[in-house]
Amino acid sequence: MFAILALLVGIALGIWLEPSLPPGLTTYLPIMIVAALDALFGALRAWFDGTFSDRVFAVSFFSNVLIAALIVFIGDQIGVGSQLSTAVVVVFGIRIFTNAAAIRRAVFHA
């Protein structure tokens, strides 16, 4: 209950407060969100498998986000930023679908 409330409150805060993002960070936020989504789906899958741990989830969430941002940042430094961000989105997209498939199997047994 807290978790879903916190999610909604967070979205509301982000929309209402309109935190001004540093201009350098605007290209990374979408990538970070995709990475976070992957962590969320991974956590959900782990929970259905019975192997969920909130500590592991928190650590994996932040490390996922940071590493994704780091990869794109390095890509930007060496001039392949847009390609690498595409690559990150593709990889995370595949992983999200894989996790979603596992969750579907756990929920619907199909």
Add this chain to the structure above:
Amino acid sequence: MPDPTERPARHAAEDETAAPATPPGRSLRDLGRALLRPSASHILLAAVLLVFGVGVGTQLTTKAADDPYATARRADLIQLLDTATTETSRLEAEIAQLKTTRDKLQSGVDGAKVAQAEAQNRLDNLAILNGTVGATGPGIRVVVYDPGQKVSASTLLDAVEEFRDAGAEVIEINDSIRVVASTWFAGANGSVVADRTAITWPMVIDVIGEGHALEEAARFRGGLVSQVQQLGGSVTITQETSVRITAVRSLPQNQYARPA
């Protein structure tokens, strides 16, 4: 890249003993029940999800701000800028060209206006000179009383010439005869005819011009006044600020002469 599906599996295996024992393979109902029942682990979960929510909300507002360039990359922006610069210079060249055309047309219109004003001026002058339009202006009104009807055509012609010398611009006799360049005077036995029209007495001459000079042109020794007085008549002259002349002539059609 961390793997939230693999790594929790190892860690959770250790933690699972401390956590309430739940058999692997939970259902959606278990998830709802777990979410509804508050527990300590939910606080950490909530904190992480709050961060995630703020990120999503921020990104949503950034997108909603409808500024596609805020998230664009430098190379793309440079390309966009190049395109915009090229377009700008092209449009500026077009503006300069159109301005030149406009100025040309403008000066043409101005020239045409000046020419038209000039032509209108000449037209007005010629119309007054030819007597094809009415005229108004300061001048004098001369009334000649001649009970013996002895005033001759030549006296009248002399008077008209004297008025012209004094700067008369428009001359009219008896409110009906407009005196122009081709006007002629003739007469015999006490009747005077001007332009086929017999002059009735007393004769009224309206003249537009400088009033004082015109009056002097009639009053000088040997002029109209003294001549008429010698013949037994009398003349009254009044200077007026506005003499209105309405008699007009139709424009004669030149049969032979053409503009050269």
